[in-house]
Amino acid sequence: MDLSLVDWSRAQFALTAIYHWFFVPLTLGLSFIVAILETIYVKTGNEEWKKITKFWMTLFGINFAIGVATGIIMEFQFGTNWSNYSWFVGDIFGAPLAVEGILAFFLESTFIAVMFFGWKKVGKKFHLTSSWLVAIGANLSALWILVANAWMQHPAGMHFNPDMARNEMVNFWEVLFSPVAINKFLHTVQSGYVLSSVFVFGVSAWFLLKKRETFLAKRSMIVAAVFGLVMSVFLIATGDSSARLMAKYQPMKFAAMENLYNGQTNAPLVVLGLLKNDTANLQHKKENFISKIEIPNFLSLMAYLDMNAFVPGIHDLVHGNKEQNIMSTQEKMDKGVLAIAALKDYKEALRKKDKAKADSTLEVLNANFKYFGYGYMKDPHEAIPPIKATFYSFRIMVGLGFLFVLMFIFALIFVLKNKIEKKRWFLYTAIFMIPLAYLAAQMGWVVAEVGRQPWVIQDLMPTMAAVSKLNTSSVQLTFVLFAVTFTILLIAEIKIMLSQIKKGSNEGRTK
DSSP states (O other), X not given: OOHHHHHHHHHHHHHHHHHHHHHHHHHHHHHHHHHHHHHHHHHHOOHHHHHHXXXXXXXXXXXXXXXXXXXXXXXXXXXXXXXXXXXXXHHHHHHHHHHIIIIIIHHHHHHHHHHHHOTTTSXXXXXXXXXXXXXXXXXXXXXXXXXXXXXXXXXXXXXXXXXXXEEXXXXXXXXXXXXXXXXXXXXXXXXXXXXHHHHHHHHXXXXXXXXXXXXXXXXXXXXXXXXXXXXXXHHHHHHHHHXXXXXXXXXXXXXXXXXXXXXXXXXXXXXXXXXXXXXXGTTTTOEEEEEEEEETTHHHHHHHSOTTOEEOOHHHHHHOBGGGTBOOHHHHHHXXXXXXXXXXXXXXXXXXXXXXXXHHHHHHHHHHGGGGGGGGOSSGGGGOOOHHHHHHHHHHHHHHHHHHHHHHHHHHHHHHTTOGGGOHHHHHHHHHHHHHHHHHHHHHHIIIIITTTTEEETTTEEGGGTSOOOOHHHHHHHHHHHHHHHHHHHHHHHHHXXXXXXXXXXXXXXX
């Protein structure tokens, strides 16, 4: 396997995903904020709320249009760069994406026309319904995509078909309602809601600093702060659940996220820490702490709701721990080799019409299939993900999340006491929070995706086995083309958004 091909294919997909995620979170949250604002307009009949709704709806539309382009390119890459993966997952991965296209995308694309062009053509209530359906459709799109992603993190509801050498869905509901899928959907969309709230609040702060659109800014701030604060509470709750699911289904990711090398009971949570390579253990990818701040027992509590629980570390997961009944990676690799060999022998037995041999090899395959992906590894330490990226990304994400909570709390206090315009330092801080919200969202995906390496499907297929047989130069060329194209789209989006923000509601009112 050409590892440079794997690296370039990963880099290309990461590039597309990063740019795509610049647009998606704002779409998810802003769609609901627009629907809430229009609901207030319909309930009050106040035309000022209609102007506010139209202003944020325009920004939503700009972001939505550009986000669709990157999403389509990302889906095509599964067939071009990851054809082995696409075959191996059979209809499991494709089914949620098909539902997303048929149900969610058509729902939002149908009613988005009414939402933007139906103000004078349909009644208030029908238009309001259309706005809510667009919001629901946008979030349903996220549901099906995140269900597909969650299946990669925790395969469920499937059976491996040895005749076709692919996984096939046997229980759609098990795939859809997997605890990992439900939690991933809720946590991801809630992060989008928080980002959108920060965005709306930051833009509104800019208006107040410029002493423009005061009515729009203050009313938008209240809606954004309330929506953002409520969603932040839910975000913390689903983040807590994510940690326990990770400890259960992806213990290596959990250990890397905490840089826990040797497992322990009463494990402390590292709040802040600085890492340095252990030069004596470079092969083991071991990282040492230069300094750290810990909360005693909290990691055990977070992972298992038990302060006395044993949390396995990287060393335990690689080399095994008989006392804790943890199998070593080498043992899993041996079982994976058996599974791969059994699949090959099964195919050969079928070709020779040797039913007895086919049945016996099939038994070996089924007994060891859960470790199938380990059979591609050459060294047990390949199972260790990039520790520094996972460790730091998690802390940036969580730290910024709590910072946004504080911002929303202070925002509500200042707005309700009518002191927000006097707190210019706070308004400048709110503007600065916008890029930090995007940073937090990206860091969340770094934890989720970099932290699960080397797996493209947990335990079943490593990234090295998933790529298409392509020339590395072709992937490098398309990487450059995508990088240029996406950067142009992002710059265009920012310019158009800034231009629209500067225009305001086109009313120029300051009351």
